[in-house]
Amino acid sequence: MEHIKIHNVSKLFGDTKAIDDINITINQGEFFTLLGPSGCGKTTLLRTLAGFYQQEEGDIFFGDTFINEVPAHKRNIGMVFQNYAIFPHMTVFENIAYGLKARKVKKDEIIVRVNEALEMVELSHLKDRQPSQLSGGQQQRVSLARAIVIHPGLLLMDEPLSNLDAKLRVKMREDIRSLQKRLNITTIYVTHDQEEALAVSDRIAVLNNGKIQQIGRPHEIYLSPVNKFVSNFIGSTNFLEGKVEAGKEGENAMVTVEGVTLATKFGRPFQGKVLYSIRPEQVKIMDDKETSPTLLEGEIVDATFLGESVVYKIIFNSGYTISVHEHSIRFGMLREEGNKVKVDLNPNEAVIFDESGEEVINEHKNIRHS
Amino acid sequence: MSIKTSGIRNRNPFRIQLGFWNYVVIIAFILIGFFLIYPLFNIFVNSFWQDGKISLENYQEFFSYKYYYSALLNSFIVSTTATFFACCLGIPVAYAMARFNIPFKGLFHILIILTLLSPPFIGAYSWILMLGNNGFIKNFFADLGLDIPSIYGLHGMIWVFTLQFYPHIYLYVSGALKTIDVSLEEASASLGVSGWKRIRKVTLPLIFPTVSTGALMVFMASFADFGTPMLIGQGEKVLPILAYEQFISEMGSNPAMASTLSMILLTVTTMVLFLQRYVVAKKTYTMSALRPPKIIKLKPAKRVMATLLVMAVVTLSIIPQATVITTSFLKTNGPVFAGGFSLDSYRQVLYKVPQAIQNTFTYASLAIVFMVIAGLLLSYVVVRRPSKLTSLLDALIMIPYVIPGTVLGISLIIAFNKPPIELTGTWIILVVAYCIRKLPYTMRSSTAILHQIDKSVEEASISLGVPPMKTFFKTTAVLMIPGVLSGAILSWVTTINELSSTIVLYYGATATITVSIYSEVFTANFGTAAALASILSLATIISLIIITLLTGKKDINI
Numbered sequence: 001m002e003h004i005k006i007h008n009v010s011k012l013f014g015d016t017k018a019i020d021d022i023n024i025t026i027n028q029g030e031f032f033t034l035l036g037p038s039g040c041g042k043t044t045l046l047r048t049l050a051g052f053y054q055q056e057e058g059d060i061f062f063g064d065t066f067i068n069e070v071p072a073h074k075r076n077i078g079m080v081f082q083n084y085a086i087f088p089h090m091t092v093f094e095n096i097a098y099g100l101k102a103r104k105v106k107k108d109e110i111i112v113r114v115n116e117a118l119e120m121v122e123l124s125h126l127k128d129r130q131p132s133q134l135s136g137g138q139q140q141r142v143s144l145a146r147a148i149v150i151h152p153g154l155l156l157m158d159e160p161l162s163n164l165d166a167k168l169r170v171k172m173r174e175d176i177r178s179l180q181k182r183l184n185i186t187t188i189y190v191t192h193d194q195e196e197a198l199a200v201s202d203r204i205a206v207l208n209n210g211k212i213q214q215i216g217r218p219h220e221i222y223l224s225p226v227n228k229f230v231s232n233f234i235g236s237t238n239f240l241e242g243k244v245e246a247g248k249e250g251e252n253a254m255v256t257v258e259g260v261t262l263a264t265k266f267g268r269p270f271q272g273k274v275l276y277s278i279r280p281e282q283v284k285i286m287d288d289k290e291t292s293p294t295l296l297e298g299e300i301v302d303a304t305f306l307g308e309s310v311v312y313k314i315i316f317n318s319g320y321t322i323s324v325h326e327h328s329i330r331f332g333m334l335r336e337e338g339n340k341v342k343v344d345l346n347p348n349e350a351v352i353f354d355e356s357g358e359e360v361i362n363e364h365k366n367i368r369h370s
Numbered sequence: 371m372s373i374k375t376s377g378i379r380n381r382n383p384f385r386i387q388l389g390f391w392n393y394v395v396i397i398a399f400i401l402i403g404f405f406l407i408y409p410l411f412n413i414f415v416n417s418f419w420q421d422g423k424i425s426l427e428n429y430q431e432f433f434s435y436k437y438y439y440s441a442l443l444n445s446f447i448v449s450t451t452a453t454f455f456a457c458c459l460g461i462p463v464a465y466a467m468a469r470f471n472i473p474f475k476g477l478f479h480i481l482i483i484l485t486l487l488s489p490p491f492i493g494a495y496s497w498i499l500m501l502g503n504n505g506f507i508k509n510f511f512a513d514l515g516l517d518i519p520s521i522y523g524l525h526g527m528i529w530v531f532t533l534q535f536y537p538h539i540y541l542y543v544s545g546a547l548k549t550i551d552v553s554l555e556e557a558s559a560s561l562g563v564s565g566w567k568r569i570r571k572v573t574l575p576l577i578f579p580t581v582s583t584g585a586l587m588v589f590m591a592s593f594a595d596f597g598t599p600m601l602i603g604q605g606e607k608v609l610p611i612l613a614y615e616q617f618i619s620e621m622g623s624n625p626a627m628a629s630t631l632s633m634i635l636l637t638v639t640t641m642v643l644f645l646q647r648y649v650v651a652k653k654t655y656t657m658s659a660l661r662p663p664k665i666i667k668l669k670p671a672k673r674v675m676a677t678l679l680v681m682a683v684v685t686l687s688i689i690p691q692a693t694v695i696t697t698s699f700l701k702t703n704g705p706v707f708a709g710g711f712s713l714d715s716y717r718q719v720l721y722k723v724p725q726a727i728q729n730t731f732t733y734a735s736l737a738i739v740f741m742v743i744a745g746l747l748l749s750y751v752v753v754r755r756p757s758k759l760t761s762l763l764d765a766l767i768m769i770p771y772v773i774p775g776t777v778l779g780i781s782l783i784i785a786f787n788k789p790p791i792e793l794t795g796t797w798i799i800l801v802v803a804y805c806i807r808k809l810p811y812t813m814r815s816s817t818a819i820l821h822q823i824d825k826s827v828e829e830a831s832i833s834l835g836v837p838p839m840k841t842f843f844k845t846t847a848v849l850m851i852p853g854v855l856s857g858a859i860l861s862w863v864t865t866i867n868e869l870s871s872t873i874v875l876y877y878g879a880t881a882t883i884t885v886s887i888y889s890e891v892f893t894a895n896f897g898t899a900a901a902l903a904s905i906l907s908l909a910t911i912i913s914l915i916i917i918t919l920l921t922g923k924k925d926i927n928i
Contacts, residue, residue, distance in 0.1 A: 052829055073837050
């Protein structure tokens with residue numbers, strides 16, 4: 001069921017468009033993430049939804065309600081802030097009860113609901129504490145409880161985990177995700193951390209320069225990026241310069257990269273210079289003795305052991321260096337620096353971009369604005 | 371679902387709130403315009419007005435008569451010399467207190483702040499008691515056959531100002547020393563630069579901007595002070611005295627000349643302010659100490675030396691207070707000390723000037739109420755709603771920093787001594803003057819605390835369903851109160867100790883304690899003057915304790 005509809009929304013700061021003609025439809029109970037580098041407009045969009053900014057153009061609907069003219073305090077939104085925004089002069093209990101008091105909920109019901117919320121975030125034992133006595137993680141839990149206790153129509157989270165340490169971040173994001181599913185609250189989550197976005201989201205919108213680059217489920221965005229920006233921002237990848245002689249729709253086309261010619265399928269007719277993008281874990285390292293015209297010769301110049309995987313830097317004859325991840329258990333022993341190897345660039349999993357950075361293999365129009 | 375395109379553009383979600391804050395800004399501009407800009411503009415015009423036409427005659431006169439320009443010269447000599455000596459005292463004391471294990475630090479710190487907050491002319495007055503023509507120290511040496519110079523004259527002013535205002539340097543430098551990361555000094559030590567050379571090459575340049583700000587405060591305070599030169603200047607006149615005399619003298623009252631002198635005073639203070647800003651602008655380093663320096667444990671001999679240095683300076687500067695308080699308990703017989711102790715002086719004070727005591731505390735309390743409200747609202751407007759308009763407002767509120775009290779007093783009288791608005795001689799004009807002069811203190815601490823309050827706290831409250839205006843009073847306003855109050859109390863303290871504008875503005879029934887002390891000293895009633903001064907000191911100490919309790923720390927920024 002459609003729940004949130006953002007239609008042609010733009011927000012200007014002075015002359016610059018912080019967000020530019022945004023169209024998103026979010027379903028009831030969906031965990032939707034706005035992902036992008038700092039300054040991409042994701043927080044601006046979130047704050048526009050919250051009512052802290054007013055868009056210059058476009059409309060926002062919550063369900064059937066036209067929300068443009070509803071002031072922030074009447075939008076019934078739960079919001080979790082990056083820096084927690086706990087009321088420092090109130091106890092944990094008072095913080096969580098704040099929104100209920102504003103809604104004139106009866107006293108005994110407030111007690112029941114606050115206790116319920118405290119249980120959900122596992123903080124029942126701290127309800128009489130002052131915020132200054134809480135750790136960052138605990139403060140963020142208070143902030144979360146305060147946002148969900150009012151039964152908001154929409155939960156907005158603005159980089160809620162970025163001030164926590166790495167381990168706690170993983171634990172918190174799992175808790176947030178399971179709580180969100182349990183309560184079935186439509187949630188919009190802002191982050192610049194692509195791993196976090198992939199881990200928690202039902203769908204992700206990748207933003208850059210105020211524009212939506214791609215909307216899709218986490219694996220779609222990772223495996224089928226629609227342009228160079230998304231491919232580069234989500235995970236890491238190798239970009240190799242190449243050339244396409246002739247590519248016809250639905251037919252095999254030949255891409256020449258680093259002197260080898262690889263066959264791949266194209267979504268639309270194309271000819272000319274391209275960027276061949278292949279993720280480090282999609283590249284296969286072969287034994288030096290393998291012979292095939294599609295393999296590239298190279299030499300290992302650096303090997304970094306990371307536990308579950310090993311990262312190799314391999315230099316080709318052209319002088320270009322590629323990064324390759326190999327699972328540790330694939331080989332019983334580490335490849336050494338100086339080893340000569342053959343490399344399979346795995347065209348079936350590669351993504352190819354034209355000179356303007358647009359993807360040319362897949363038919364991705366459906367993914368883009370689904 | 372049908373999509374309607376909204377015709378509304380630029381609608382602000384804070385519409386209701388903006389309405390309220392707009393009124394705050396408008397009212398602030400009206401009040402400032404009326405009570406600050408208009409009077410200043412008035413004396414500006416006045417200074418160019420002679421016999422019904424525009425002329426530079428007043429300025430020509432000023433620069434051609436030695437009687438006038440020597441006062442400017444004197445002011446410069448006294449202020450720059452006092453600033454120099456204040457640095458000589460303030461920097462070493464601050465360094466020793468910050469870095470060495472000196473005992474009784476807390477006590478020394480409080481005494482230094484107390485020195486700063488007590489009115490300078492009380493210092494001057496008690497130095498008269500000690501080193502005046504009949505001072506007890508002078509008499510003591512005279513009995514031994516030694517003739518030491520008396521306190522009267524330019525050197526006396528320099529002496530009093532140095533001891534009175536070095537705490538500015540001390541406070542600023544102490545603050546700066548805490549923000550120097552220890553690694554900077556370690557780095558220079560590892561490069562083979564250590565000891566005095568390190569202090570000179572690393573520490574001093576780093577704290578230079580702060581020292582210069584402190585020096586500016588000392589200069590301004592010395593340049594603008596009225597009481598001290600009045601009491602111990604004798605033949606040597608400085609600018610504020612000259613302006614006051616031109617304005618007040620029954621016979622040759624010359625408002626045009628008083629305005630001219632006021633303009634010259636203002637020009638100098640403004641120029642010095644910009645000079646300091648200009649010098650500092652190129653040399654400001656932002657530092658936030660990750661590891662503030664450790665306190666060095668000195669060997670016993672060196673520790674005693676450092677302690678003695680600090681103790682000597684602190685003692686010397688607190689002696690006037692001690693002298694005054696002691697004097698207040700001496701038995702008097704009219705103006706003559708009769709030997710032994712008694713409460714005579716206090717009895718006389720209550721009999722002679724009960725009105726002055728009541729006035730002081732009433733006016734200061736009225737001013738504090740206004741300053742709390744103004745500090746709360748205006749700092750919010752300036753910090754949270756930044757625009758060209760609010761930054762102009764911020765600049766206007768800070769103008770009184772460079773206005774000597776005498777100048778403000780003169781400008782207010784000239785502006786409001788005739789219908790339709792005749793405030794001269796009323797208590798209102800005094801309260802107005804106090805609010806204008808002391809609001810910057812409240813503003814400073816209010817904005818400081820506001821910067822520490824998370825903006826998103828208000829957004830959290832709004833998103834939870836509380837309207838913006840109510841949100842402000844339920845969250846930010848509550849959180850600001852300690853900062854606003856501590857600033858307001860500081861304003862209060864400096865208000866009860868205020869002399870330079872009061873002396874121009876008071877009128878018989880509206881006399882305050884400071885004015886009474888001043889006139890008692892002039893009529894040689896040292897006992898009653900001392901009792902009044904002790905009442906002020908007591909009020910000051912109590913206020914300091916309240917500020918310390920409110921902010922929960924020993925640091926007080928003035």
